[in-house]
Amino acid sequence: MASGALTEQTPVVARPGVDFWRRLRRDRAAVAGGVIIVAFVLIALLAPVLSAVSGNNPYDYDLDALGPNTAPKGFGGGISARHWFGVEPLTGRDLFSVVVYGARTSLLVGITATVVSVALGVVIGVVAGYVGGWTDRIVSRVTDVIFGFPSLIFIIALGAIVPASFPKSFLIVLVIGFFGWPTIARVVRGQTLALKERNYVTAARASGAGPLHVMASELLPNLTATIIVFATISIPGKIGAEAALSFLGVGVPPPTPAWGRSIGDAIAWVGIDPMFLVFPGAALFLITMAFNLFGDGLRDVLDPRTGRAR
Amino acid sequence: MTFARFVLSRLAGMVIVLLAIALISYLIFYLLPANPAQLSCGRPCTPDRLAQAEAFMGLDKPWWAQFLTFLGGFFVGRTFGVGGTAIHCDAPCFGYSFRLSESVTQLIAERAPVTFSIAIGAAVLWLLLGVSTGVASALRRGSLIDRSLTTLSVAGVSAPAYLVGLLGIFLFGFTLNMVPVGGYVPLTQSPVQWLWHLILPWIVLALLNAAIYTRLTRGEMLEVMGEDYIRTARAKGLREGRVVGRHALRNVLIPVATVFGLDLGSLLGGAILTEKVFAMQGLGSLLLDAVGNLDLQVLVGVTLFSAFLIILANVVVDISYGLLDPRVKAGG
Numbered sequence: 045m046a047s048g049a050l051t052e053q054t055p056v057v058a059r060p061g062v063d064f065w066r067r068l069r070r071d072r073a074a075v076a077g078g079v080i081i082v083a084f085v086l087i088a089l090l091a092p093v094l095s096a097v098s099g100n101n102p103y104d105y106d107l108d109a110l111g112p113n114t115a116p117k118g119f120g121g122g123i124s125a126r127h128w129f130g131v132e133p134l135t136g137r138d139l140f141s142v143v144v145y146g147a148r149t150s151l152l153v154g155i156t157a158t159v160v161s162v163a164l165g166v167v168i169g170v171v172a173g174y175v176g177g178w179t180d181r182i183v184s185r186v187t188d189v190i191f192g193f194p195s196l197i198f199i200i201a202l203g204a205i206v207p208a209s210f211p212k213s214f215l216i217v218l219v220i221g222f223f224g225w226p227t228i229a230r231v232v233r234g235q236t237l238a239l240k241e242r243n244y245v246t247a248a249r250a251s252g253a254g255p256l257h258v259m260a261s262e263l264l265p266n267l268t269a270t271i272i273v274f275a276t277i278s279i280p281g282k283i284g285a286e287a288a289l290s291f292l293g294v295g296v297p298p299p300t301p302a303w304g305r306s307i308g309d310a311i312a313w314v315g316i317d318p319m320f321l322v323f324p325g326a327a328l329f330l331i332t333m334a335f336n337l338f339g340d341g342l343r344d345v346l347d348p349r350t351g352r353a354r
Numbered sequence: 355m356t357f358a359r360f361v362l363s364r365l366a367g368m369v370i371v372l373l374a375i376a377l378i379s380y381l382i383f384y385l386l387p388a389n390p391a392q393l394s395c396g397r398p399c400t401p402d403r404l405a406q407a408e409a410f411m412g413l414d415k416p417w418w419a420q421f422l423t424f425l426g427g428f429f430v431g432r433t434f435g436v437g438g439t440a441i442h443c444d445a446p447c448f449g450y451s452f453r454l455s456e457s458v459t460q461l462i463a464e465r466a467p468v469t470f471s472i473a474i475g476a477a478v479l480w481l482l483l484g485v486s487t488g489v490a491s492a493l494r495r496g497s498l499i500d501r502s503l504t505t506l507s508v509a510g511v512s513a514p515a516y517l518v519g520l521l522g523i524f525l526f527g528f529t530l531n532m533v534p535v536g537g538y539v540p541l542t543q544s545p546v547q548w549l550w551h552l553i554l555p556w557i558v559l560a561l562l563n564a565a566i567y568t569r570l571t572r573g574e575m576l577e578v579m580g581e582d583y584i585r586t587a588r589a590k591g592l593r594e595g596r597v598v599g600r601h602a603l604r605n606v607l608i609p610v611a612t613v614f615g616l617d618l619g620s621l622l623g624g625a626i627l628t629e630k631v632f633a634m635q636g637l638g639s640l641l642l643d644a645v646g647n648l649d650l651q652v653l654v655g656v657t658l659f660s661a662f663l664i665i666l667a668n669v670v671v672d673i674s675y676g677l678l679d680p681r682v683k684a685g686g
Contacts, residue, residue: 073505073508185371188367188371189371189374189375189378191616191664191668192371192372192375192661192664192665192668193375193661193664194620194657194660194661194664196626197626197638197641197656197657197660198379198657200626200641200642200645201383201641201644201645201653201657202382203645204645204646204648204653205383205648205650205653280512284514287514288514288516288627291514291516291627291630292626292627292630292642294645307514307516307517307520308516308630310520311520311630311631314520314523314524314528315524315527315528315535318524321517321520321521321524325517325520325521328514328517329512329513329514329517332512332513332514333508333509333512333513336508336511336512337508340508
């Protein structure tokens with residue numbers, strides 16, 4: 045399948061170690077991505093501190109910062125010593141705090157949804173690949189159904205009819221995560237099929253290990269690299285999904301700051317106050333790109349074969 | 355396996371997947387606590403009137419009977435209520451919106467041209483753009499063009515279409531005043547205005563989606579160009595243009611077609627985000643309205659219609675494999 049050059053240089057699954065870090069460091073794009081990710085994680089963790097330093101929080105209205113038409117007063121959407129990124133039109137909330145707290149929402153939803161789909165995908169993929177037969181066939185039918193599902197449409201519709209008592213943010217994490225598992229399951233299944241013919245698996249089975257033991261102790265450790273790569277690659281998609289839902293007004297409920305919602309609100313203001321679009325938009329673009337760059341780099345180092353296949 | 359049997363088995367698989375999706379969406383949307391009869395009953399809603407509304411909508415029957423009636427609606431249509439106040443919904447009936455007093459089929463037929471105009475125009479553009487830049491990138495591997503295209507495509511993959519769309523509206527709509535800031539004009543009303551309103555959404559969607567195709571085409575192209583039959587084609591003295599065009603591209607297009615089918619299918623089912631940004635009343639906005647008003651009939655109908663388009667696109671791709679790649683046709 046994979047021809048020549050790439051597979052000769054690197055083993056299919058490299059063991060994370062000194063070599064791994066050296067090779068990852070050589071990829072300047074991946075390093076840049078990693079640095080941006082770390083920066084955003086710090087911003088998200090320190091959000092209360094950062095907005096306190098600027099003397100604001102993301103919830104307080106500041107009607108004094110608005111002009112008579114409820115658009116922000118002054119240059120660049122109301123940029124001032126007090127409001128570093130200006131203010132939200134209509135409410136006068138501090139845009140810097142909104143963007144900084146928005147990082148929490150994005151990263152939290154993006155990463156937990158990824159955990160949900162990776163957990164589901166790995167378990168389902170390993171079982172389907174190892175057990176095979178009917179289990180495998182059923183899993184691939186279910187996968188077909190999920191791929192055929194208009195997932196964004198479905199998530200929007202589901203949000204509308206689930207009882208209000210069910211926490212909305214939790215629902216979003218669950219559904220975004222749920223629709224993500226087939227991609228990971230497919231890759232893990234393929235790898236499992238290849239691994240289960242290896243001698244050490246046969247040896248484990250011959251010495252009386254049960255299927256659960258083989259899957260957990262023999263297969264899983266050898267799938268780690270693939271799982272890490274696919275988890276990283278799928279985070280930006282999850283962040284994008286949350287932002288899209290919030291953009292449509294069916295995501296994380298207000299007043300919790302979310303970049304997507306700010307961008308959605310900016311539609312009405314884009315002719316008057318473009319900076320209201322620019323700051324949350326830039327944040328969303330940067331974090332997505334950072335994860336893409338880092339994920340690509342990680343894939344090239346850890347798992348060149350699947351990298352080539354896509 | 356003959357080609358006809360291959361096509362038939364794909365179509366049968368499509369029907370099964372569609373049925374599964376219909377059942378799942380029906381169950382989820384109708385068994386959850388939101389009661390459509392309660393919503394249309396209004397206030398004050400006496401138990402009598404609620405029962406009446408439920409009987410009218412057919413909600414008093416067990417869920418499987420409701421589902422069968424719903425499925426039957428596709429083939430023979432269905433009637434809500436009896437006597438003079440009865441509402442008839444002709445086949446193929448995707449449901450009936452009591453809120454809009456219109457059948458879902460009719461609503462879809464009204465809104466689909468908007469979404470289809472956006473999706474098809476954009477898809478043609480991004481396919482041309484993505485494949486040509488991908489080929490150029492692969493043929494000049496490592497050159498400045500290749501490296502800038504690779505960087506640009508990461509940026510394109512990372513930027514949400516609604517964000518770039520809004521920036522486009524700000525720049526070309528408000529600041530430069532070159533294109534309208536939103537809205538849709540039917541093709542039948544004014545082809546020029548139609549094009550004029552669509553040009554910005556097309557370009558935005560095409561630029562961003564092309565990024566994926568550039569990466570995909572480049573990767574496939576690099577792999578294919580190392581194959582033996584390319585060397586053979588060169589060895590027998592074919593010019594490079596012909597080697598790339600006839601021998602390499604044909605094989606590169608197969609994986610590209612897979613992704614294209616999926617993307618086009620899901621975009622046809624509702625360009626929800628794009629429609630919102632450009633204030634166009636397509637299937638996506640129909641669905642968002644339905645969500646806001648808990649119009650379950652429209653929700654299920656549009657979800658199913660979108661699923662149908664996605665799966666249809668998949669089947670078309672599968673079948674075109676058979677045409678593009680003789681090995682599929684022969685080997686099955």
